[in-house]
Amino acid sequence: MPLRRLGWLLLTCAVAAVFVSLGCWQLRRADEKSAWLADWDARSHRPAVDLATLDPAAAGSRYRRVELRGEYRAGHEFLLLNRMRDGRVGIEAYTPFVPAGGGDWLLVNRGWYESPQARPKTPDAPPAGVQTIRGLLAQPANPGLRLGTIEAAGPWPQPVVWLDAPAAAHALGHGVLGAVLLLDAGLPGGFVRDWHPDPGEFGPERHRGYALQWFALAVTVVCTWIVLSRRQRRRDSLPEARTSPSA
Incomplete structure (x- = not known):
């Protein structure tokens, strides 16, 4: 393989690897937030316990x-x-x-x-x-x-x-x-109280959507290199143009 083509191949692999890594990170974030939302749902539906039996500041007491x-x-x-x-x-x-x-x-x-x-x-x-x-x-x-x-x-x-x-x-x-x-919404003395977890700016589905975009970009980069590489090989396989000798 010509050195120039090898260089483009290595660059393509590096860029695709970065896009795949970003997609995997988005999937991990989606899994983390899904687990957090499931934990919130489980905790919030348990029977109420006496506050004196918990450490309110502990992470395990959240929700x-x-x-x-x-x-x-x-x-x-x-x-x-x-x-x-x-x-x-x-x-x-x-x-x-x-x-x-x-x-x-x-x-x-x-x-x-x-x-x-x-x-x-x-x-x-x-x-x-x-x-x-x-x-x-x-x-x-x-x-x-x-x-x-x-x-x-x-x-x-x-x-x-x-x-x-x-x-x-x-x-x-x-x-x-x-x-x-x-x-609780059923107790007197309050206002609008439909509590729900806040996963931040993005929820799990948004993270999965971004992961799909990163993976699609990785595939696009690889496919683009394949198409361009094939075109270059076809051009290289054509017989060289011969010039007629001058009269």
């Missing part, structure tokens, strides 16, 4: 259904701004819940309600008195960049664009558990 007895710390809500839903902008209301037996407070996500960005609406107050709440353990929504600060001691309700346990504890002046509760 477990739990229950807790106590009362809401009304008037101390965090309003997580810029939460989009069906093309509408709104707020997720996080209200502290004080366990009946004492200890760190639990932030309860009472759901989403529509509200303009310029003048956030104050949510309706949660039910008063001692009660039992249930829901899924999760982490506060991660908005990416943590712009602005969360002020200690209010003012309340406090609009925020990000939220975590240390910041909430600083603002409330009391210990806060390292997870939040996504309040």
Whole structure:
């Protein structure tokens, strides 16, 4: 094989290998997210357990259904701004819940309600008195960049664009558990609460679609090399043109 053709073959193999590698990576990501979604579904449908029997911050506790007895710390809500839903902008209301037996407070996500960005609406107050709440353990929504600060001691309700346990504890002046509760839709005192897992920007099917595209590109590169190589061999096999001697 001529050296030039060998060079094009090696380049074709290298490019095809890169495309196949990218396709395989997309398939792995699809499998990981499928497993994560299946795990979420299994955990979220188990019977509720007493929160005191779990470590809320542990990865194994994520999306477990739990229950807790106590009362809401009304008037101390965090309003997580810029939460989009069906093309509408709104707020997720996080209200502290004080366990009946004492200890760190639990932030309860009472759901989403529509509200303009310029003048956030104050949510309706949660039910008063001692009660039992249930829901899924999760982490506060991660908005990416943590712009602005969360002020200690209010003012309340406090609009925020990000939220975590240390910041909430600083603002409330009391210990806060390292997870939040996504309040069950059937309990009073909440807003829109059709909780579902968030696999990120892409779900498993999107990853599989991208994998197919990468594999198709690898096949296209190889087929292109084969076609061009055959054409070159045909040209090389033709008899050389002879020039007539000048008269």
